Amino acid sequence: MRVLIADDHPLYREAAALQIRRLYLEAQVQEVASLSELHAAADQAPDFDLILVDYHMPGMSAAALAGLVQEFPSTPLAVISGVAGNADVLAAARAGVRGYIPKTSTSEYFARALQLLLAGGTSIPTEVLMEQPPSHKTPAWLAKMSVREKEVLRGVALGQSNKEIGRTLGLAEVTIKLHLRNVFRKMSVKSRSEAAVKAVKAGLS
Amino acid sequence: MLIVDDEAEIADVLSIGLERLGYATVAVQDPLIALVAIEEDPHAFDMLLTDLQMPTMSGLELIRKARQAAPHLRAILCTGNAAGMTEAEARSQGADAVLYKPIEIQLVANALGPAPGAVNQSAHNPEHS
Numbered sequence: 456m457r458v459l460i461a462d463d464h465p466l467y468r469e470a471a472a473l474q475i476r477r478l479y480l481e482a483q484v485q486e487v488a489s490l491s492e493l494h495a496a497a498d499q500a501p502d503f504d505l506i507l508v509d510y511h512m513p514g515m516s517a518a519a520l521a522g523l524v525q526e527f528p529s530t531p532l533a534v535i536s537g538v539a540g541n542a543d544v545l546a547a548a549r550a551g552v553r554g555y556i557p558k559t560s561t562s563e564y565f566a567r568a569l570q571l572l573l574a575g576g577t578s579i580p581t582e583v584l585m586e587q588p589p590s591h592k593t594p595a596w597l598a599k600m601s602v603r604e605k606e607v608l609r610g611v612a613l614g615q616s617n618k619e620i621g622r623t624l625g626l627a628e629v630t631i632k633l634h635l636r637n638v639f640r641k642m643s644v645k646s647r648s649e650a651a652v653k654a655v656k657a658g659l660s
Numbered sequence: 661m662l663i664v665d666d667e668a669e670i671a672d673v674l675s676i677g678l679e680r681l682g683y684a685t686v687a688v689q690d691p692l693i694a695l696v697a698i699e700e701d702p703h704a705f706d707m708l709l710t711d712l713q714m715p716t717m718s719g720l721e722l723i724r725k726a727r728q729a730a731p732h733l734r735a736i737l738c739t740g741n742a743a744g745m746t747e748a749e750a751r752s753q754g755a756d757a758v759l760y761k762p763i764e765i766q767l768v769a770n771a772l773g774p775a776p777g778a779v780n781q782s783a784h785n786p787e788h789s
């Protein structure tokens with residue numbers, strides 16, 4: 456069995472190769488560090504049984520991934536990536552890859568994913584696909600806020616006390632307290648921490 | 661400037677509108693909270709814009725009590741015509757100016773005078789200058 460691992464991080468590449476050799480004693484694992492090296496390796500001997508590709512190595516993109524899928528139509532091709540966000544997984548699946556293995560996955564998960572891919576199946580983390588992509592729409596509560604209220608909320612999101620926020624904005628502490636009442640009301644939150652979390656999620660920090 | 665109106669939407673509109681004209685504003689809906697804030701730090705505010713009719717305390721009572729803690733406070737009373745209070749009566753009870761609802765932001769700005777660092781401020785309303 457021949458496996459090609461393309462990843463510009465030698466440590467991960469070596470760890471993955473080691474695990475594959477442990478799982479499949481007969482496996483011949485070839486390691487490359489870039490897309491061009493991958494093409495060079497494939498030119499020499501294209502008959503791989505599995506190709507693992509880092510999504511964030513030099514030269515890689517969703518289009519390049521789709522090109523590889525076309526280039527190796529009968530070889531299961533899986534993405535290995537340190538980032539397993541909704542958008543990346545979706546882009547990889549759309550490019551036609553059969554697998555997406557987060558680098559943070561356990562060795563058991565990795566072994567199961569290889570088993571599925573080599574058996575002709577797929578291994579895409581559907582729980583990531585089901586996540587809602589981050590919304591870029593301005594929340595309704597943010598649109599209702601005054602400039603000053605946003606500044607106060609930004610201070611809360613940074614973990615500042617009322618006194619610190621007041622000092623930064625040149626306002627009395629009591630004024631910050633009153634602004635926060637309005638901020639909490641508009642955000643429909645009951646605590647500073649809840650407001651901070653909501654503010655960070657909205658990109659206000 | 662401290663803005664007090666038990667209707668949150670009115671308080672918010674006044675606060676944001678006056679902020680856009682350059683005033684440093686903060687709005688509250690409960691006059692009791694406004695009074696506590698003024699008593700806690702009498703120098704935090706130099707202007708008070710308050711509605712007349714509110715459930716927990718009238719605007720005139722708020723002005724009177726606020727002045728005990730902060731004598732320097734300029735106070736503007738907002739009232740509906742239906743309240744039947746004349747400007748002279750309001751002024752005699754402590755208001756520096758009276759505005760009648762529906763309130764226009766620019767009229768408030770005229771009554772307050774120029775905001776520090778504000779631009780495009782129109783002249784004072786002759787009625788209150």
